[in-house]
Amino acid sequence: xxxxxxxxxxxxxxxxxxxxxxxxxxxxxxxxxxxxxxxxxxxxxxxxxxxxxxxxxxxxxxxxxxxxxxxxxxxxxxxxxxxxxxxxxxxxxxxxxxxxxxxxxxxxxxxxxxxxxxxxxxxxxxxxxxxxxxxxxxxxxxxxxxxxxxxxxxxxxxxxxxxxxxxxxxxxxxxxxxxxxxxxxxxxxxxxxxxxxxxxxxxxxxxxxxxxxxxxxxxxxxxxxxxxxxxxxxxxxxxxxxxxxxxxxxxxxxxxxxxxxxxxxxxxxxxxxxxxxxxxxxxxxxxxxxxxxxxxxxxxxxxxxxxxxxxxxxxxxxxxxxxxxxxxxxxxxxxxxxxxxxxxxxxxxxxxxxxxxxxxxxxxxxxxxxxx
Numbered sequence: 157x158x159x160x161x162x163x164x165x166x167x168x169x170x171x172x173x174x175x176x177x178x179x180x181x182x183x184x185x186x187x188x189x190x191x192x193x194x195x196x197x198x199x200x201x202x203x204x205x206x207x208x209x210x211x212x213x214x215x216x217x218x219x220x221x222x223x224x225x226x227x228x229x230x231x232x233x234x235x236x237x238x239x240x241x242x243x244x245x246x247x248x249x250x251x252x253x254x255x256x257x258x259x260x261x262x263x264x265x266x267x268x269x270x271x272x273x274x275x276x277x278x279x280x281x282x283x284x285x286x287x288x289x290x291x292x293x294x295x296x297x298x299x300x301x302x303x304x305x306x307x308x309x310x311x312x313x314x315x316x317x318x319x320x321x322x323x324x325x326x327x328x329x330x331x332x333x334x335x336x337x338x339x340x341x342x343x344x345x346x347x348x349x350x351x352x353x354x355x356x357x358x359x360x361x362x363x364x365x366x367x368x369x370x371x372x373x374x375x376x377x378x379x380x381x382x383x384x385x386x387x388x389x390x391x392x393x394x395x396x397x398x399x400x401x402x403x404x405x406x407x408x409x410x411x412x413x414x415x416x417x418x419x420x421x422x423x424x425x426x427x428x429x430x431x432x433x434x435x436x437x438x439x440x441x442x443x444x445x446x447x448x449x450x451x452x453x454x455x456x457x458x459x460x461x462x463x464x465x466x467x468x469x470x471x472x473x474x475x476x477x478x479x480x481x482x483x484x485x486x487x488x489x490x491x492x493x494x495x496x497x498x499x500x501x502x503x504x505x506x507x508x509x510x511x512x513x514x515x516x517x518x519x520x521x522x523x524x525x526x527x528x
Contacts, residue, residue, distance in 0.1 A: 187475055254488070303341045307346070308323060315346075334521060340522075376402070379453075393430065394408070397437045
């Protein structure tokens with residue numbers, strides 16, 4: 157990011173006590189590992205409850221391996237936030253059990269207000285969401301009415317309702333490329349690293365909010381260079397929420413889905429991966445015989461759990477999935493008045509990505525959709 161790039165700075169690391177679940181409280185609420193007997197009993201109960209409740213599991217790549225495996229075993233999905241949203245909208249199930257963080261459950265509810273959306277823990281949140289409060293963000297947007305407002309999926313329903321476009325890391329480059337080609341100037345929020353990466357790649361005129369992911373923000377370039385020297389044949393896979401000096405060391409940069417694709421296709425047996433360590437399960441599962449090493453976050457290849465893994469993602473567990481299916485607790489609620497407006501940018505994103513898959517020209521997918 158150049159010295160002249162305008163940004164707005166917001167504290168995001170530790171929210172005010174009592175307002176939301178802080179990171180240290182999140183770690184304190186991480187479920188204990190069940191015994192093998194308990195694990196099998198919980199999985200059996202969940203399988204039965206899913207059938208009884210006409211429910212399906214929708215899990216993110218960063219949650220516990222148990223929740224990823226069980227989702228796939230029962231006809232659900234493990235994916236990034238883009239495909240989680242699409243799957244939940246299109247699936248015939250009346251109840252969606254979303255294992256991830258709160259914005260994912262809210263997105264599912266916005267797209268399917270008639271469905272019941274349950275989450276293992278409603279306090280599982282995201283530093284990007286917390287760092288982009290709607291009142292301050294709306295005031296920022298009001299100061300720049302000539303800009304198209306593009307927000308990352310990791311935001312509240314209220315922030316989505318203020319946006320023109322929603323993006324995830326798997327489609328952000330394509331959408332911003334198309335908006336730039338259409339002559340639109342961008343107001344971007346909230347992740348500053350992802351925004352700067354997109355600006356470098358597209359050359360778009362972008363104004364930035366200044367948030368960051370507490371996981372990806374902690375990856376360190378110096379330690380990554382040292383680790384690369386220890387593994388000279390390794391390829392480096394980096395999520396674009398990481399700092400620019402870490403991205404610069406990557407052999408492949410992209411979303412969780414793009415990282416999976418690169419691991420499958422690149423000519424290497426060893427990979428260093430700079431994203432949440434929850435991703436390691438799917439990488440190793442899909443690539444037997446390959447070695448995946450967590451990128452360092454600090455010090456001498458430190459594995460501090462507060463850095464390499466999202467504490468809020470870690471709050472999701474089998475016991476709570478069973479409990480919410482059993483009782484109906486932790487149903488996601490979104491203000492009904494927000495839903496129609498919050499759905500617009502999500503629908504635009506889903507229509508754009510679907511159109512690209514079907515071979516439509518990007519320009520035709522963004523025409524006449526400027527600032528609201």
